[in-house]
Amino acid sequence: MTNSPPPGTFFQRDFTWHPPALTPGYKTSVTRAPQRARIAYDNTVTELTGPTFGHNIIGELDNDLTLNYARPGHSAQGPRIIVHGHVLDEEARPVPNVLVEFWQANAGGRYRHKKDSYLAPLDPDFGGCGRTVTDAEGRYHFRTILPGPYPWPNGVNDWRPAHIHFSLFGHGFAQRLITQMYFEGDPHIDICPILQTIPSKAAIDTLVARLDMNHTVPMDARAYRMDFVLRGQRQTLFENKMEGM
């Protein structure tokens, strides 16, 4: 048995920054929003630990959506882009070796999913999902095509801005997060019922990726920069001493 101290607890979540559960503008939330308050408790080893996924699970094309579902000699249709950035914690420390998963519609705004019946056609060379593990500096990157905006049943004429869904793991399960990334300049951002579930403009702004000409590959793919922030963690130094451990 090792006897190193347990990891420190995570910083308290700011629920005024995240969307509340009940957001009637996003109609499905009405019957799916818990009505009672969440019960809080100090993180225990259950929440401080979390699964880890080695770099060895990642296949060569897992982070290239232009190729990972394409027929040999083909690639996905649409404007070619690279999405990259860091996964950091609330103290701006890199979060290395964590799994980042992403999924999106094709260039026409259509998902490869049996529940999606939008008129826009499927692209035979585009699946729409990818994954990667952050490097030692917390960096991630992948290639894809710019997803299209799409209509969805909420109001009679609601459209999603172009977006990519992200799933992120941290080092403890309490850091687990699913979110969406948007693209700078999209006029749908200000009128999207799902984005508007987030209370503040400042918080919404952190989900908007910026065009990054410095990492754009000439004659190939434009780059967009998006950083993610997971919950910070107290240093064990400042924790109360454990009794009886």
Added chain:
Amino acid sequence: MRYLKETPSQTAGPYVHIGCVPSFAGLEGMFGGRDLGDKMITGDAKGERITLTGHVHDGTGMAIRDALLEIWQADAAGLYNSPQERRGAADPHFTGWGRQPTDGETGRYRFETIKPGPVPWSDGRMQAPHILVWIVARGINMGLATRVYFDDEQEANAADPLLARIEHRDRIPTLLARREGDTYHFDIHLQGPDETIFFDI
């Protein structure tokens, strides 16, 4: 010092399967044709093999058919298969992490796992055996965390520090999985009179 704000959560949406369980979603061959988290037992794992199954109900009582659940738990000895586990090495044949969608027709979810051992509370007292559950779906703006406790662990449950602090005692049964042979039944209610206790973890 200046802190960064945590990235705001957004709903996983109706197409979460494409990203998290692509083989289930019909993207044949993606990621080697195997969905991550579909198998928690990877070899001769120690402990009692159990099935954890149930439905996720919305406020109308309907079982929702587009949710995704993740579970995280200790091995039979009460150790987590994680680099953050500092108390010893967990069973190498048990991942401790599972991910399953609710069935597109019936809404049922199902995990094949082992019964976890007890782990300590923050002051060193032991907690009753439990499984952390995380639920995402269309209409859920931020993943919901709850815990499964076991209805045949009455003594351990009675001494559990977290269960002890729940003021509304009549809500505790929402956290108890009901044993039937090797199967534990655990239904989640997102709202209504039987609303499951959700935790701020």
